Amino acid sequence: AQSVTQPDIHITVSEGASLELRCNYSYGATPYLFWYVQSPGQGLQLLLKYFSGDTLVQGIKGFEAEFKRSQSSFNLRKPSVHWSDAAEYFCAVGAESGAGSYQLTFGKGTKLSVIP
């Protein structure tokens, strides 16, 4: 069974500083990998996804993530954080479950706080 570990429960960064959120996954085959963001009272918004191909993927809001198979990692990065990036970030791995659907397994999330 697949699993996702986000080792950092809470991270605080200063506005304008760079950000890296860690994600490690466990899955037997080539994974589908995702990062979602959840603002308070909101749903899960897709930031970016990896299905295949280029291991560095670009997402919305200036985020990027790099798939490193050798490290089983899919860390999320942003070069300069904005106060509006404060939210909870979830990494997820997708496993095919037949008939074209797939099941997402989420990490516990990393809460990002941004200080002015």
Add this chain to the structure above:
Amino acid sequence: EPEVTQTPSHQVTQMGQEVILRCVPISNHLYFYWYRQILGQKVEFLVSFYNNEISEKSEIFDDQFSVERPDGSNFTLKIRSTKLEDSAMYFCASSEGINSPLHFGNGTRLTVT
């Protein structure tokens, strides 16, 4: 941009009652899902639905739960005889299919008292 919409945003019910959570997936999507997030815990998969039948369900999705697509637009989750531990945020999601990401709604917060 098209979105997944869920109603109501918050539902309060008494233990033992039945609730129906409603979702309108994105119109050209073919795959539908329910996930839940108990406060402070991970988002967990409940069920996937395709071609008018359940594709996969988790061990959480027992006989207390059922899903239905009663018409061409709605996708519902019914919880019979609710328990206190059913209190959670329930997310609906849809996708075009494999190689397409899941798009989530804003969730329905279910509180069982």
